[in-house]
Amino acid sequence: MTEGFTYVIEHMEDDDEVSKTVPPWVDLEYARISCSTCEPLQVLDLAYTSRIYPKHLHKPSNPRILEIIKQEFHGSLGKVCLLDPKAEKELSPEDGDGRFQWFLFGGILGDDPPRDRTSELRVLGIPSRHLGSVQMTTDTALGVTKRVVHDKVPLDKIEYIDFPNITFNRKESVEMPFRYMVEESTREPLLPPGMRKLLHEDLNKSFDF
Numbered sequence: 646m647t648e649g650f651t652y653v654i655e656h657m658e659d660d661d662e663v664s665k666t667v668p669p670w671v672d673l674e675y676a677r678i679s680c681s682t683c684e685p686l687q688v689l690d691l692a693y694t695s696r697i698y699p700k701h702l703h704k705p706s707n708p709r710i711l712e713i714i715k716q717e718f719h720g721s722l723g724k725v726c727l728l729d730p731k732a733e734k735e736l737s738p739e740d741g742d743g744r745f746q747w748f749l750f751g752g753i754l755g756d757d758p759p760r761d762r763t764s765e766l767r768v769l770g771i772p773s774r775h776l777g778s779v780q781m782t783t784d785t786a787l788g789v790t791k792r793v794v795h796d797k798v799p800l801d802k803i804e805y806i807d808f809p810n811i812t813f814n815r816k817e818s819v820e821m822p823f824r825y826m827v828e829e830s831t832r833e834p835l836l837p838p839g840m841r842k843l844l845h846e847d848l849n850k851s852f853d854f
Contacts, residue, residue, distance in 0.1 A: 650741070650745070650746060650747070650748055650794060650795065651746060651747050651748070652678070652747075652748050652750070652787055652790070652791070653725075653747050653748065653749045653750065654675070654678070654749075654750045654751075654783065654787075655710050655749065655750070655751060655766065669843055670840065670843060673837040673838070673839050673840050673843065674782060674783050674784040674837050674840075675783075675784075676837065676838075677784045677837035677838065678783070678784050678787050678788075710749070710766065710769070711769050714747070714771070717747075718746075722769070722770060722771050722772070723744075723772060724744075724745055724746045724747060725745065725746070725747040725748075725749055725771050725772065726740060726745040726747070726748050726749065726771070726772055726773065726774055727749045727766055727767065727769075727771040727772065727773040727774075728748060728749065728750050728751075728773070728774060728775070728776060728786055728790060729766070729767055729773040729774070729775060730775055730776075730778075730780070731767070731773075731775070732773035732774050732775040733773075733775075734773075734774050734775070735774060735775050735776070735777065735800055736774040736775065736776055736789075736790060736793050736794070736800055737774075737793065737799065737800070738793055738794065738797040738798070738799060740774060740793070740794050741793065741794030741795060741797065745772070745794075748787075748790050748794070749766065749771065750783055750786060750787060750790075751766055776789055776790070776800065777800060777824070779805075779807055779823075779824040780822070780823050780824065781823055781824050781825075782823050782825070784837055785823065785824065785825050785826060785835070788826055788835070789803060789826065792826075803826060804826065804827040805824050805825065805826060805827065806824070806825050806826075806827055806833075806834045807823075807824050808820055808821060808822055808823070808824075809821050809825060809833075809834040811834070811836075811841060811844055813841075813844075813845045813848070817845070817848060819844055819848055821834070821844075
């Protein structure tokens with residue numbers, strides 16, 4: 646019986662070159678993660694700052710993830726599971742039996758099209774698992790991982806919506822190129838609070854000339 650897990654996001658998303666801040670959709674995803682998981686969450690990035698969830702932020706003196714893992718686990722990589730779309734094995738409830746203590750995310754699962762930046766972590770030799778063949782946002786991937794390893798729900802028993810069409814009104818909608826979990830009460834894709842509004846604002850901006 647495990648006492649709990651730590652979910653670790655190595656922030657690899659490109660920050661805004663002018664303001665040096667993360668894009669607003671990243672803030673919304675990270676904020677949702679920190680609010681929805683009762684387990685420890687760390688965002689690893691030497692330069693990352695946030696006003697929303699500073700208590701979850703870990704700023705290592707050296708940002709290299711391999712050195713952080715070795716320091717945490719005395720040189721062993723076996724207690725860390727990398728969530729990697731190209732892993733041979735899928736994540737299973739058995740992976741929550743204590744063999745892993747950290748579940749590591751690249752923080753860039755929402756790329757469209759995928760750029761495989763997780764390869765930067767894959768070469769470290771960390772044990773890995775995949776979450777299926779359809780691309781997920783980072784907050785969805787972490788939520789799915791928690792359902793599997795903490796709640797013991799098999800990956801194929803979780804209800805998903807693939808490539809949902811987010812409708813704002815009769816004339817405006819946008820298709821999201823990702824897989825989401827289903828919100829049970831509304832039967833809609835489970836989006837971070839504020840994401841629908843941000844998507845609508847971005848859609849309107851695309852028509853500004």
